[in-house]
Ligand SMILES: Nc1ncnc2c1ncn2[C@@H]1O[C@H](COP(=O)(O)OP(=O)(O)OP(=O)(O)O)[C@@H](O)[C@H]1O
């Protein structure tokens with residue numbers, strides 16, 4: 003029996019190596035890049051912003067240090083636990099994930115100089131009357147697995163008699179409390195503070211306990227050089243102010259002078275990046291948002307932001323429902339009849355952008371060429387108003403990304419877009435450049451209802467002036483538009499809204515969803531290919547008249563069918579590298595996992611299918627003098643395969659669905675994509691509905707396809 | 718007459734169950750031997766040992782002077798010379814009637830496809846089914862299937878044919894057609910070992926009848942000796958039962 007198990011493992015290893023070699027062209031090309039693991043979502047330390055770019059204190063710190071010290075980092079948001087395990091298994095070089103330095107962790111990790119002080123606190127639902135641990139008796143408390151705060155809570159559990167539920171990420175523990183499933187949660191203080199500051203409906207109900215420090219960790223005894231570089235870099239960025247800037251950027255400097263303590267309701271657009279848009283916590287950020295908050299902070303009042311949509315926000319102010327509106331709103335004479343405007347805080351205008359390597363820099367060079375615009379924007383209005391004069395053709399897109407892509411791929415030679423929007427896109431990595439001065443200049447203003455809220459208006463003007471003086475105004479702009487050029491103009495009807503309808507969500511996340519789907523399909527196809535080979539081999543081994551081969555087959559099927567897919571995935575991704583010292587890319591680990599798991603099921607039904615063929619068929623073949631192999635090929639298999647076809651199709655569909663489990667090892671397939679989108683916009687129901695629908699559509703198509711194939715093979 | 722098959726002291730056990738308890742049986746060339754006996758007595762097992770569909774536990778089975786009970790014989794080559802017909806026909810369901818007959822000759826490189834097809838048609842003619850060459854197995858009646866199975870077994874030109882209750886899965890009206898084919902074969906001098914409950918066939922065609930009970934041969938002789946003057950008490954019981962049903 004032992005020998006069989008050994009043999010199974012040998013096979014496994016051999017298979018893994020083959021796959022590894024097959025699917026790994028040049029993944030280790032960049033040699034001096036460190037692979038750093040981080041959490042999927044742990045704001046303000048790490049989270050995906052609207053463009054699915056990972057930002058946060060941790061990310062910014064490690065990147066600044068890398069820049070300072072001249073190395074490269076590849077930050078992988080694989081989740082806290084996966085990151086910890088991957089560092090231990092050598093898949094990743096280091097981890098920066100709001101990881102508290104604890105004695106236990108020191109057994110396994112070497113930590114760099116502590117970079118952030120923290121403590122565990124309890125938070126309860128806003129308005130809850132729970133203020134002490136005693137009140138938790140018999141109640142449920144939500145924890146995030148593997149955190150120091152969870153350890154703290156577990157240490158109190160017995161004494162105070164509460165129950166705990168654990169989740170894999172912060173959003174889930176917060177939600178569990180806000181929905182009332184749990185009465186409290188424990189998390190690190192800065193994280194909770196940040197969340198609450200950004201609209202989380204919780205309140206902190208205990209003093210920070212188990213105060214500790216966050217540290218950057220590597221596997222004990224490895225990467226001494228990396229730790230050294232980290233410490234040196236941390237020292238430098240703390241000395242030159244970068245560190246404070248990073249922390250300030252996410253947590254805000256809390257120094258205010260004249261506290262009036264009043265709360266004003268401010269209406270804004272739903273989405274008009276870079277002026278206002280929801281980040282992953284569903285908290286509105288952008289130039290307008292940062293500005294109004296900074297001003298409120300500076301002037302000592304509070305604001306309640308209502309993202310109503312442009313028209314609704316304007317009407318809310320007119321009706322007195324909201325005190326003011328800041329929504330990329332151009333100051334026009336018509337509007338002045340109903341509103342009092344602040345001093346202009348931004349000048350926008352329409353610009354022309356071309357591909358980075360394009361030589362075009364004048365409107366007159368567009369003659370006979372194609373120009374891309376986005377429907378309903380002032381850029382489109384402007385382009386249409388001058389296309390006769392300059393003799394170009396206009397092609398319209400629904401979506402900015404497509405418009406940009408049309409230009410960067412060279413289908414169109416240029417596009418027209420609002421200047422700040424274009425700047426923002428370029429800052430986010432769009433490969434275009436702006437070549438004209440803004441046209442159709444129009445200033446943006448903050449507005450209140452005519453004759454009302456004059457104190458607010460004055461405070462805004464005062465605050466704006468102060469921020470301009472202190473440089474905060476410039477840094478807000480720079481944050482969204484890039485540091486280079488900050489001057490400009492335009493008018494846009496802020497109706498570019500990011501809506502939260504299904505169609506809106508699909509539109510916004512089309513790119514992410516499609517690439518997630520692509521990954522899912524690719525994983526499925528590659529896995530089913532290898533799983534079929536593996537399964538057919540193992541299945542056939544199970545029917546040849548040889549005890550050893552049958553035993554091997556049975557053992558393999560037993561092993562890989564008996565192991566939960568999730569465990570197998572983690573074992574292969576983190577376990578195998580620990581055994582062999584050889585890294586496995588997540589994709590390969592995923593394929594190997596599915597190959598073994600789905601392969602075992604395939605083996606079982608291949609075996610079963612063959613065994614289901616009447617034994618008389620084999621006897622009759624053998625009695626004619628046909629050798630076993632020939633009898634198998636000519637008589638048994640053709641009948642067995644017919645029995646197996648429905649199982650194969652079924653297995654294909656199961657494999658497609660099972661790929662979702664591989665999100666655990668950080669593969670950016672459809673489910674993981676969904677998780678990340680939800681972490682950002684908290685539209686759980688809608689996004690999961692969309693994701694579910696995509697799976698269903700693909701599976702329906704597959705089913706049709708396979709029914710068609712089945713009908714053809716029946717002939 | 719020469720010895721075609723000589724079984725000596727054949728024992729077959731399944732686990733603890735001794736099914737054949739030392740069988741001694743000789744079949745001469747061109748002889749038709751009919752084996753009768755109660756259910757579970759070991760008739761099928763005996764037959765299946767003759768082409769090693771079952772592995773003999775001990776004893777020897779000499780066919781054409783070769784002991785096939787030994788492990789070093791090429792059993793596939795031996796089987797080419799021994800045709801077998803099963804109770805449930807066992808036609809290949811994935812193949813047409815013609816293909817069923819042609820499979821072994823073509824696969825074992827005895828014949829080209831064309832020649833095998835010509836032979837298959839001839840064999841079908843001899844069993845009265847020449848028009849069924851392209852038919853699917855599923856479209857045939859039981860009796861037709863069994864006749865195709867006989868044709869399939871004959872396609873390898875065997876010099877011994879084994880039949881294991883070839884008619885007992887058939888509707889009564891089909892039995893005659895199959896027996897007729899077997900009678901023809903016997904007339905042509907085929908060496909045949911037939912397990913059957915068709916006593917009429919045994920009386921008419923058999924050169925010798927063998928009574929097997931509880932894994933042993935209790936009596937053998939000409940049909941007349943066995944059916945008219947049975948000596949063994951158990952044989953008398955057996956005949957009483959089946960003839961009086
Ligand atoms: N593969 C096997 N494994 C175990 N026992 C078997 C096997 N084949 C046959 N036997 C047993 O051997 C005994 C003889 O079976 P066999 O089929 O030879 O009887 P038979 O005389 O052909 O009966 P019938 O007239 O019902 O066909 C029976 O008790 C049966 O259960």
Ligand SMILES: [Mg+2]
Nearest residue numbers: 760761762882
């Ligand atoms: Mg039998």
